[in-house]
């Protein structure tokens with residue numbers, strides 16, 4: 001097992017609102033090894049994006065704040081780091097890609113200027129050299145006519161091209177870790193597949209570890225080595241991708257998989273898990289998934305489940321595996 005590049009321990013990120021404290025990330029621990037692709041999956045509101053923002057120390061304060069835990073990046077805890085220290089790490093050792101590239105690109109500057117400025121913030125090179133490097137990077141992300149594209153403005157590019165440019169910017173500083181938050185959600189299916197292929201290629205060629213935040217288990221199946229499933233601010237299942245997709249243990253993961261379209265599906269309507277994700281912390285005592293769980297039994301409304309190892313390397317947070325007789329109910 002290679003050294004973890006990122007080791008998050010007991011992370012707690014709370015939002016302090018007029019309605020009270022919301023534990024958006026509630027005691028979450030995970031690690032990512034060099035060159036590994038880790039998927040963090042769940043419906044919106046499950047805490048996956050706040051986990052990613054916390055890792056980069058980008059949770060808006062107020063109302064959000066990291067209130068506990070450690071974020072060990074290459075062995076150093078980022079939690080006490082100042083904004084100035086974090087700025088040196090973000091976009092340099094940790095690259096970021098978000099869902100909507102248009103909001104991350106500046107509409108008034110050319111693509112070339114934006115990519116070369118990203119390079120020059122982190123590398124001491126001349127403007128001319130940075131432009132050359134930018135063209136090279138834009139070619140590497142599969143954009144034809146890179147020499148012409150550098151002089152274009154973002155609005156002249158398609159959504160898929162803009163996302164490639166964002167990847168070029170993120171990769172231009174050769175980050176050790178790339179955090180991608182729903183990087184393909186806004187794109188159509190064909191472009192989505194191309195972007196995922198590109199990310200896999202960069203992962204293999206540069207050994208960049210990737211944290212892939214997504215609601216889409218199809219994206220997970222395509223790209224990830226290991227998966228964390230989050231629900232209501234907590235990890236409810238973790239394991240390697242094959243084991244999670246072939247043999248899910250938590251009722252929530254089973255529900256997510258059941259809601260995927262099947263190749264020969266006859267029915268018109270897709271299955272969806274009944275109800276909505278509760279606000280983290282709103283369900284006191286008991287399993288937060290209980291109101292939506294078709295396997296729920298009495299204890300589920302009273303006892304909070306812990307993460308337990310089901311098979312080596314595969315854990316789930318469910319009383320079916322810990323309460324005597326629970327497995328028979330399931």
Ligand code: SF4
Pocket residue numbers: 250251252287288289290291293294295296297300305317318319320
């Ligand atoms: Fe369902 Fe109970 Fe397991 Fe929660 S603990 S997921 S309610 S069976």
